[in-house]
Amino acid sequence: MAGRLICFVAGVLAIGSGLANAHGSHSSDQPPSDDWATRHMMEEHHIESFDAGSFFLLHDYDSSGSWSVDEVRKTYGLDDESNNGVSESSKQAAVRTVFDLFDASHTGFITREAWMKAIADGVRLPDLGYGPGHHGDMEYEYEIHHFEKFHGDDAKEEDLTHPQDIEHFRRHDEMEAAEMRLEKLETMQIVEVNIPQKFRRNF
Known part of the structure; x- marks a missing residue:
């Protein structure tokens, strides 16, 4: 990128x-x-x-x-x-x-x-x-300010152990999890959490 x-x-x-x-x-x-x-x-x-x-x-x-x-x-x-x-x-x-x-x-x-x-x-x-x-x-900043300085094209996954690497991939995981939640919500006909409490049935 x-x-x-x-x-x-x-x-x-x-x-x-x-x-x-x-x-x-x-x-x-x-x-x-x-x-x-x-x-x-x-x-x-x-x-x-x-x-x-x-x-x-x-x-x-x-x-x-x-x-x-x-x-x-x-x-x-x-x-x-x-x-x-x-x-x-x-x-x-x-x-x-x-x-x-x-x-x-x-x-x-x-x-x-x-x-x-x-x-x-x-x-x-x-x-x-x-x-x-x-x-x-996020990708550009990580690559230009960290990856290029401390790793390189021949870096392996096991080499990416710096705090900046860990934080970068943690954020990736968070974004992926958020996308999956959004995709799941989009497939639901009714999203219960979006219904105001006063309109919900009490069982």
Whole structure:
């Protein structure tokens, strides 16, 4: 699954003027705090060379030509379980920080044009302290952040004994059990637990 996503990402980044050269490259030598986008691309996508337009396109999830509040939250991974302990007010403040930098007209959206202008002026996405921006599904996050680092293509089932492996497959089992319960309920003509108590017969 991660392989397919990485191939897609590579294809997206090849659109237009090509990688890294159209608007200057983001050097991987920069500390993450200087340019969070570089950290995000390296850690979350395994991509070291990219340009501003490609980064914008990759994170314009609905292909609307602008980033909404929800898209910025997703890119920064603010709703990922790794940030469950962060208050909603802190998350909103983080989003405002990004919009203050890239939405100078206060439209409520970050357009591609506004993004490109700000980048050309030297503005960079800030490292807000909430990690590299996990925004993939469970399979992608597990594969890119754990399996690739500690296992590999030749790993056997008996090798998957790390706490992250155990938790990943526990969640798989939970999801499978939930799907089976749902399938069973869908085959029932009447689901008794859905009937309000006052309408149930007392035997």
